[in-house]
Amino acid sequence: xxxxxxxxxxxxxxxxxxxxxxxxxxxxxxxxxxxxxxxxxxxxxxxxxxxxxxxxxxxxxxxxxxxxxxxxxxxxxxxxxxxxxxxxxxxxxxxxxxxxxxxxxxxxxxxxxxxxxxxxxxxxxxxxxxxxxxxxxxxxxxxxxxxxxxxxxxxxxxxx
Numbered sequence: 534x535x536x537x538x539x540x541x542x543x544x545x546x547x548x549x550x551x552x553x554x555x556x557x558x559x560x561x562x563x564x565x566x567x568x569x570x571x572x573x574x575x576x577x578x579x580x581x582x583x584x585x586x587x588x589x590x591x592x593x594x595x596x597x598x599x600x601x602x603x604x605x606x607x608x609x610x611x612x613x614x615x616x617x618x619x620x621x622x623x624x625x626x627x628x629x630x631x632x633x634x635x636x637x638x639x640x641x642x643x644x645x646x647x648x649x650x651x652x653x654x655x656x657x658x659x660x661x662x663x664x665x666x667x668x669x670x671x672x673x674x675x676x677x678x679x680x681x682x683x684x685x686x687x688x689x690x691x692x693x
Contacts, residue, residue, distance in 0.1 A: 539573050539645055541596055546571055549594045549647060552619050555667040567657060571647040576640040585637045589626020591648040595619065598644030602636050615641060627654050 546568035550556045556564065571594070576582055582593065585604055595618050602613045602622065613636060616622060625635050657664055 539575055541571075541573055541645070541647060543568060545596065546647060549596060549619065553594065553621050555624075555664055559661060559664070563657075563661070567649070567653070570653040571649055574646050574648055576644045576646070578640050578642050580640045580644075582638045582640060582644070582646070583623055583626075583634045583636075585634050587634050589623055589632055589634050589651070591650045592621060592623040592627055592654065593638075594621050594647040594649070596645040596647055599641040600638050600644055601641050602638055604636050610637075623648075627651050 543565075547561075547564055550559075550564050550568055550571075556567070559567075573596075574593075576598075582600060583589065595616060597618050599615055599617045600622070601615045603610050604613060605611070616638075622638055623634070626632050629635075
């Protein structure tokens with residue numbers, strides 16, 4: 534992690550928010566207000582950012598770097614994929630009733646993220662319930678694709 538604070542311009546913050554399907558339709562003024570709430574965090578290669586089954590208190594917008602997403606399967610760790618700049622993770626814990634992380638996300642390289650805390654997300658959801666619904670629908674689709682990836686990995690393992 535860098536010893537000096539990392540600054541992310543307001544333009545870049547807005548760009549990341551506007552590139553997220555669940556937020557892209559929000560009025561510019563609202564996006565601007567949300568961007569002010571985002572906090573910057575940095576992670577080194579190999580560092581775990583979120584851990585499966587832990588309580589989730591924020592969602593992450595990847596500003597730079599790459600992460601890998603994995604889950605624990607019966608035979609060990611199963612890699613579900615990787616994500617890079619402009620992608621989002623951690624939203625499932627904010628929209629699910631259990632509020633738990635569904636996967637482990639680890640930095641593949643140096644990673645800089647912007648985070649939106651759950652309390653700020655709740656305020657946005659109260660003003661714009663569509664955001665929660667859209668993220669929830671996206672989370673459902675993501676969970677289905679992860680289930681398919683797990684089943685595919687299991688089939689490869691059993692076939693070997």
